[in-house]
Amino acid sequence: MDYEALFEATPSPNLVVGPDLVIVAVNRAYLKATRTRRGDLLGRHIFDAFPDNPADPQATGTRNLGASLERVLATGERDSMALQKYDIPVPGEESGARRGEGRFEERYWSPINIPVLGPDGSVQMIIHRVEDVTDFVQGRAQVPFTHTEAMDADLYTRAQELQELNERLREAHARERATALALQQAMLPALVPGLHLRVAVRYRPAVGSLNVCGDWYEVFELPDGRIAAAVGDVVGQGLEAACVMGQLRSALSAAIRVVEGPAKALEALGLYAGSIEGALAATAVQAVIDRSKRTIAYSCAGHPPPLLLRAEGDVVQLDQATDPPLGARLELEHVERPEAVLPYTPGGILVLYTDGLIERRGEDIDAGIGRLAESLSRNGKLEPEALADVLLIDLGVMGGTVADDTALVVIAL
Known part of the structure; x- marks a missing residue:
C-alpha cells in the first residue's frame, strides 16, 4: 500500500x-x-x-x-x-x-x-x-x-473555561507526578556494583498510575557472599501503593540480612505486614543464591513462581515452596513458611517477576507463565540486559498499554 x-x-x-x-x-x-x-x-x-x-x-x-x-x-x-x-x-x-x-x-x-x-x-x-x-x-x-x-455562545465560553481548567489540573498532576517519581527513586535501590553477577532489572508502572507503582525488586550481596534477590507486589497503584511498597521492601531487605534463609525472612515480613494498612494482600518471593554450593534457596508468599532456565536448556518453575500472601494467614497456631533448595549448573538464567508481566484479563495465569517460559527458552543465550527487553516485548509489556505494574529481574548464574 x-x-x-x-x-x-x-x-x-x-x-x-x-x-x-x-x-x-x-x-x-x-x-x-x-x-x-x-x-x-x-x-x-x-x-x-x-x-x-x-x-x-x-x-x-x-x-x-x-x-x-x-x-x-x-x-x-x-x-x-x-x-x-x-x-x-x-x-x-x-x-x-x-x-x-x-x-x-x-x-x-x-x-x-x-x-x-x-x-x-x-x-x-x-x-x-x-x-x-x-x-x-x-x-x-x-x-x-x-x-x-445564546446557548451556543455559552457553550463556546464554557469550552474555553474548561480548557483553562484542564491546563491547571494537568499542571497540578505534573507536580504530583514529579513528587511521586522522586519518592519512587528514593525507595527503589540501584544495583550495587561488585555483585560479580550479570543482572538486569526492569520496572514498568501501569498506564495511568503517575509512573509509580507498588511493585519492587532488590538484588544485593549478603555478608557471607551469597546473593539475595527479591521481588514483591502491593495491591493497588499510584502513590499510596508505592508508600506501602517502600516499607515492605525495606523490611524484607533488613530481615534477609539477620535471619537464616528466605522462609524466615518472609515470615518476619508477614508479621510486619499485619501492622501496615494496605499490605495484607501483598505478595513477595525471596531467593538466595549460593554460588559456592551452586544452589538457590527460595520461598514464595502468594507470588508467581520464579523461572530457572537451566544450563542444560530446560525451564523449571520454582514452585515447591509456596504459601499465601504476606498477611493472609488465618491459623491461630504458628506454622513456618515453606522453603525449598534447588541446585543449578553455572550458565543458567534465573528470572523473578511480578504478575503484571504474565497476567492478562480473561486468561489463566498458567498461560502467561507458559508464554514467559517459552520466550526465556528461545532467547536464553542473550545477555541479561538484552534478554530483559526481549521478555518485555514478547509478553506485550514494552510499548504496550499494560493495566498492571511490572517488575522484572534477570540474573545470569
Whole structure:
C-alpha cells in the first residue's frame, strides 16, 4: 500500500511533527486549510510557522497547543483539545509571517494530537489533525441572537473555561507526578556494583498510575557472599501503593540480612505486614543464591513462581515452596513458611517477576507463565540486559498499554 498517497488523499488536515516539534510532513488538506505551501512548512518549528497573532493580547493558541503536544510526548497517549481560536498569517505576507508580524486572520479549529510510537514505546512523531470550524463559528455569530444562539455562545465560553481548567489540573498532576517519581527513586535501590553477577532489572508502572507503582525488586550481596534477590507486589497503584511498597521492601531487605534463609525472612515480613494498612494482600518471593554450593534457596508468599532456565536448556518453575500472601494467614497456631533448595549448573538464567508481566484479563495465569517460559527458552543465550527487553516485548509489556505494574529481574548464574 502507498501510504504516502493515502496520507495526501486524507480529507482531514494533518500535520506531522517530530519530538522536537519540527514539521516533517503535511498533507494537501492541511495546506489548503492554512493556505500555505509545503516548502514554507517542512523543516520549521511548528510555532515558527504558526506564531500567535501579535495583535491579539488574548491569544492562547501556541500555549494551549504546546501544552497538548508536551502531554503527548510525556504520556504517549492522544490528546483531544477544546475548540481553539488560533489566528494564522495571511497568505502573501510571508516575510512578515516568518517573524510573527504582518496581518493575521481569525480562525477557529478543532484539534487532536495523536502519537506515533516506536518499538520501544517512545513517541517518534505526533500527528496534529485539525478541522477548520471558522465558518461555523463566524456564521453563528451573524444570525439573529435567539435563545439557541445564546446557548451556543455559552457553550463556546464554557469550552474555553474548561480548557483553562484542564491546563491547571494537568499542571497540578505534573507536580504530583514529579513528587511521586522522586519518592519512587528514593525507595527503589540501584544495583550495587561488585555483585560479580550479570543482572538486569526492569520496572514498568501501569498506564495511568503517575509512573509509580507498588511493585519492587532488590538484588544485593549478603555478608557471607551469597546473593539475595527479591521481588514483591502491593495491591493497588499510584502513590499510596508505592508508600506501602517502600516499607515492605525495606523490611524484607533488613530481615534477609539477620535471619537464616528466605522462609524466615518472609515470615518476619508477614508479621510486619499485619501492622501496615494496605499490605495484607501483598505478595513477595525471596531467593538466595549460593554460588559456592551452586544452589538457590527460595520461598514464595502468594507470588508467581520464579523461572530457572537451566544450563542444560530446560525451564523449571520454582514452585515447591509456596504459601499465601504476606498477611493472609488465618491459623491461630504458628506454622513456618515453606522453603525449598534447588541446585543449578553455572550458565543458567534465573528470572523473578511480578504478575503484571504474565497476567492478562480473561486468561489463566498458567498461560502467561507458559508464554514467559517459552520466550526465556528461545532467547536464553542473550545477555541479561538484552534478554530483559526481549521478555518485555514478547509478553506485550514494552510499548504496550499494560493495566498492571511490572517488575522484572534477570540474573545470569
